[in-house]
Amino acid sequence: MAKSDLDTKKIKTAIIGSGNIGTDLMIKIAESSDVLEVGCVIGIDEASEGLAMARERGFATSHEGVEGAQKLDVWKDVKIVFDATSAYAHAKHDAICEAENKQMVDLTPAAIGPYCVPVVNMDAHLDAPNVNMVTCGGQATIPMVYAVSRVSDSVPYAEIVASVSSRSAGPGTRANIDEFTRTTAKGIEQVGGAQKGKAIIILNPAEPPMIMRDTVYALSVGGKEEDVRKSVANMVADVQAYVPGYRLKQEVQFESFTGNNKLHIPGLGTYEGTKVTIFLEVEGAGHYLPKYAGNLDIMTSAGMGTAEAIARKKFGAAA
Template sequence: MNPTAQTRAKAAVIGSGNIGTDLMIKILRLSEHLDLAALVGIDPESDGLARAGRLGVPTTAAGVAGLMAMRDFDDIQVVFDATSAKAHQANARALAPHAKRLIDLTPAALGPFVVPAVNLEGHLDAPDVNLVTCGGQATIPVVAAISQVAPVPYAEIVASIASRSAGPGTRANIDEFTETTAAAIESVGGAGRGKAIIVLNPAEPPLIMRDTVLCLVDAPDPGVRDRIATSVEYMVAEVAAYVPGYRLKQPVQITPVTDHPQTLIGETPATHQVTVLLEVEGAGHYLPPFAGNLDIMTSAALRVGERIAARLLEAKE
């Protein structure tokens, strides 16, 4: 049985584009601890606001100022921001005096990086958590799984997404995507050095999101290499628990390194390269299945929102 409204935390979503609208539908269909109190946009003609109105969700087209003017604003505890890095900076400043818990789906990186399968429990009390990027949500769990078993002096990820799934927000934040993802590969994934690349694939029909993770590791012991493969498989299952379309494309590949680039990894030895090929298919709640890059962000946001809401509700008991 779903909890009653009295056992839910009120939430708002800022951003009525594809990501915000998909997140709205996920909250309405799947959430156990969140009661959606508002969808916020700046375009009164957006499909997201129109759809919210049909679903009975309160809306405003006046941005964060409109949210703060809404009747139930004081009761809202959790705010998801699905706008852009620059917009989140302004939104966070505006909301700072009101003690809301912010979940940032942009690459603004104002708060700690959070990847649910890796480090969510350590940041449940942070006022503003950052979900890195779609590429980060897809690949950092794998880097973390490898680094839990063996040192990873260098990790590189390539996120390939359909051009049709890259909206204006994604395209405007390409630099932030690469910088934020690379930083989180190191700070959350545990790599000594991280690099991120995004590819917009114009293929028609559109291809689903595919991600490649390349890690140099110090793992001369065959038993350690076996544990790396097992750790990756376990982590993929952990992510798939909240992103059902997340899966390994092929078995984990571990090959010897005979001529590794010392300029990239410094003094840390590297004996093998680990290659992990992933794909992410969207759940199709609002976005098409090929938009797995957006679906993994909204799925991660819902998982984070659920845990934060549960924490807030526990504190009230």
């Protein structure tokens, strides 16, 4: 089938990683992006389901990693590269793409480039050669921490607990647990606005598989309850623009700590303020992954949205 005029204006991308995240991203771009197109899909297992699906859709593939992709005719036309492998492998991939002046969108917890959470700070990093999408837990919870911090005098501490189905945690996720906790905690601080952040991930083996659930605890100093409620509701709506299954599970909870009832945080000190508790659920869109895998869907949705914004600003893609 001949490409339409619109297709010829799209920016070619490469996806490194043919696992759950890479395959879902491939389908999202192919079926819903107005400014991006899949140039090639890169893996290391010729028999992987992701590479098989890419070949079925007519996309160029390499099962010999990025080195194999560099031999493909389409590689020279690729402007944006997604990395959906591991934090360990990303350093090598980034070096190759930097040398060839290709934009990198990092979906691993490597955090070589600046942290990017679309609804909070995407516009600030559209010129960076490498942007990091933090983690699935970070994409789900950092917007909530920021929603609290933007209407507070300060947020001395924020902690998030991300619970995901063990079925939605592939080899890459399991290999990156330590990086997940460190990167998410830093993102809570650098993007969310908390002075100190902590992150916990739980892989839940429950059957039937559970939808991603996230709990956010944030200590607000100087924030008014009604302002926090409104800020959280507005941020939920902003995230729903690209992840429709993102929602509050119940009303935001508040607990006041003042006077003789101050809050002591081990290692940090004693504070007066309001403990804000936010309960979230993230249901996936079901493009490739089951709907319970909202943890992966929010990553691919955020990554694609960021790449589309970069394509428009840096490469002149049609709006």
